[in-house]
Amino acid sequence: MSAVATTPPGLARRLRGNPTTWAGIIIVLLVVAAALSASWIWPVDPLEQNIADRLMAPSAEHPLGTDSYGRDVLSRLLHAARISLAIGALAIALAMILGSAIGIAAGYIGGWFDTVVSSLLDVLLSFPTLLLGLMVVAMLGPSIENLVLAIALTELAPFARVARAPTIALKERDFIEAGRALGFSDLRLVAVHIVPNLLSEVVVVASLWLATAIRTEASLSFIGLGVKPPTATWGGMIREGFENILDAPWLAVAPGLAILVTVLGLNLAGDGLRDAVDPKVRRD
Amino acid sequence: MLGYLVRRLLFAIPTLFLAMTAVFVLARVVPGDPALVILGDQASAEALAALRERLGLDRPLLAQYFEFLGGIARGDLGTSLVTGKAVWAELWSVLPYTIELTLAAILIGVILGVPLGAYAAVHRNRMPDMLTRLLSLAGLSFPAFVSAILLLLAFSIHLQWFPVISAPKVDDPLDRLRHLALPALNIGLIMTAYVTRVARSSMLNVLNEDYVRTARAKGIGSLAVLWRHALRNALIPVATVVGLYLGTMIGNSVLTEIVFNRPGLGKLILGALNLRDYTMLQGLMVFFAGFIVLANAATDIAYGLIDPRVRYQ
Numbered sequence: 001m002s003a004v005a006t007t008p009p010g011l012a013r014r015l016r017g018n019p020t021t022w023a024g025i026i027i028v029l030l031v032v033a034a035a036l037s038a039s040w041i042w043p044v045d046p047l048e049q050n051i052a053d054r055l056m057a058p059s060a061e062h063p064l065g066t067d068s069y070g071r072d073v074l075s076r077l078l079h080a081a082r083i084s085l086a087i088g089a090l091a092i093a094l095a096m097i098l099g100s101a102i103g104i105a106a107g108y109i110g111g112w113f114d115t116v117v118s119s120l121l122d123v124l125l126s127f128p129t130l131l132l133g134l135m136v137v138a139m140l141g142p143s144i145e146n147l148v149l150a151i152a153l154t155e156l157a158p159f160a161r162v163a164r165a166p167t168i169a170l171k172e173r174d175f176i177e178a179g180r181a182l183g184f185s186d187l188r189l190v191a192v193h194i195v196p197n198l199l200s201e202v203v204v205v206a207s208l209w210l211a212t213a214i215r216t217e218a219s220l221s222f223i224g225l226g227v228k229p230p231t232a233t234w235g236g237m238i239r240e241g242f243e244n245i246l247d248a249p250w251l252a253v254a255p256g257l258a259i260l261v262t263v264l265g266l267n268l269a270g271d272g273l274r275d276a277v278d279p280k281v282r283r284d
Numbered sequence: 285m286l287g288y289l290v291r292r293l294l295f296a297i298p299t300l301f302l303a304m305t306a307v308f309v310l311a312r313v314v315p316g317d318p319a320l321v322i323l324g325d326q327a328s329a330e331a332l333a334a335l336r337e338r339l340g341l342d343r344p345l346l347a348q349y350f351e352f353l354g355g356i357a358r359g360d361l362g363t364s365l366v367t368g369k370a371v372w373a374e375l376w377s378v379l380p381y382t383i384e385l386t387l388a389a390i391l392i393g394v395i396l397g398v399p400l401g402a403y404a405a406v407h408r409n410r411m412p413d414m415l416t417r418l419l420s421l422a423g424l425s426f427p428a429f430v431s432a433i434l435l436l437l438a439f440s441i442h443l444q445w446f447p448v449i450s451a452p453k454v455d456d457p458l459d460r461l462r463h464l465a466l467p468a469l470n471i472g473l474i475m476t477a478y479v480t481r482v483a484r485s486s487m488l489n490v491l492n493e494d495y496v497r498t499a500r501a502k503g504i505g506s507l508a509v510l511w512r513h514a515l516r517n518a519l520i521p522v523a524t525v526v527g528l529y530l531g532t533m534i535g536n537s538v539l540t541e542i543v544f545n546r547p548g549l550g551k552l553i554l555g556a557l558n559l560r561d562y563t564m565l566q567g568l569m570v571f572f573a574g575f576i577v578l579a580n581a582a583t584d585i586a587y588g589l590i591d592p593r594v595r596y597q
Contacts, residue, residue, distance in 0.1 A: 020418070116302075123303045126528070126576050130535030131553075135310060135569050137555055139318075201357040216428045219539055222429050223554065242433065242543070249437050256430035269420065 021272025099159025399484025
């Protein structure tokens, strides 16, 4: 990791030759588009209950059937995509900012501070993501903000790790030394000369961990620590659907497949991005 | 080797201390008032005060911290708020189920994943390789509870080959195995996806090494080269990944146990969550944190056993 990572020239060209990466990107874009245009694609209220029509099998009127309150599952699935994607994206954004800041601080300051922070990060990294998220939400109480915070906390460590190593290499470089000689503050040196050099690697990590963030949100919601009902999230829909697994299996299967497709798309795209940015992989 | 072992175990002590401090911060400092978390917003001031006193929350934070560490040093994980039993006792009664599940899953993951990864590496960039990579990425994308639900639907509900609720009779090994099969397969297949990816890439590295080329040049049959020279060296990263994967696997087994309604740590955690059994959750957190730190140390030691170079770094 001593090499300074910048976006290599020809990134787009490298991605062009990789059909699975594009498949991933297209899947993700489609899911995002479906989430954004939910009420336009399928203009049915996701919260409207109709007890007479409960647990109906898929039909023309309800393409994915109805749940135990008679709510339209397709509409709930599309609206759930918004919440699930938003929580995942916010959590990753927070993890990215906090994690990179911690990693840069550890690498830049060095010494005992680096030692303590690095061993804390090692513990955090090896702690089961789901359990840590579960404990944090259990202590803070379930809400969208706390979910974002909990998921961000579980995914700080990879960002810190990715940001720390190049910072150590960069701070010894001549241009940092020159900046210091000119009397620039540490903050300016970090912001202007270190952060831009880390950006591409950190963004790749973000694209890979977004998949995990979405999966963690779904898992927490499935356990019952997610956003409070009646707001639909994919994990929450599976939780409700699982109670009727014998009579209406589609209730759990439809959101399950939605998570699977989204996470697979993100993984395909993230894998391709990593290979395109990682010089080690590029060589062979 | 002994020196390495002692050094690695000594290194685990400060890490363990840091991990326990993190648990304390998470359990006592983050929630503000744990009594409020347990009793909820509607609780009366008297009830809150009584619970605070019972849990020792009315004392200075530093005193609580030392008492917390002292308890752990004595091997005391506390007592459940709900049942009044020791957290250890509750843990012991379900631990065998989770260990059984985890071991079976590791076995499935290694037995399927290593040959698959090696096969893909040998056929690099051809059809079998592409297919294996796509399948393993799909496996990694499955949240454990979604795959568990699909397996349950297909094999327990539709085909009825396996029981829907996995509460095995303890003294009947065959019955136990039948209840273990689907949950173990669920975690095992996800693990297979991990192992396949790592086995493939480490096998690719090893196949490029000079000693493999030399062995081939000497005229050793390709299968013998694979087995004796390549695979054995490629297994080192696989062993590490199995160790690192333990954390993810604990999370996956929690979700799997919930779907299959199987006794184990997952149901213990869920029960504690639902009943707001705060002391139980804290005790479980201490247990998991300790387990992970020790498992990491064990992985490093195993690594040193397999690869002598590691010991002298």
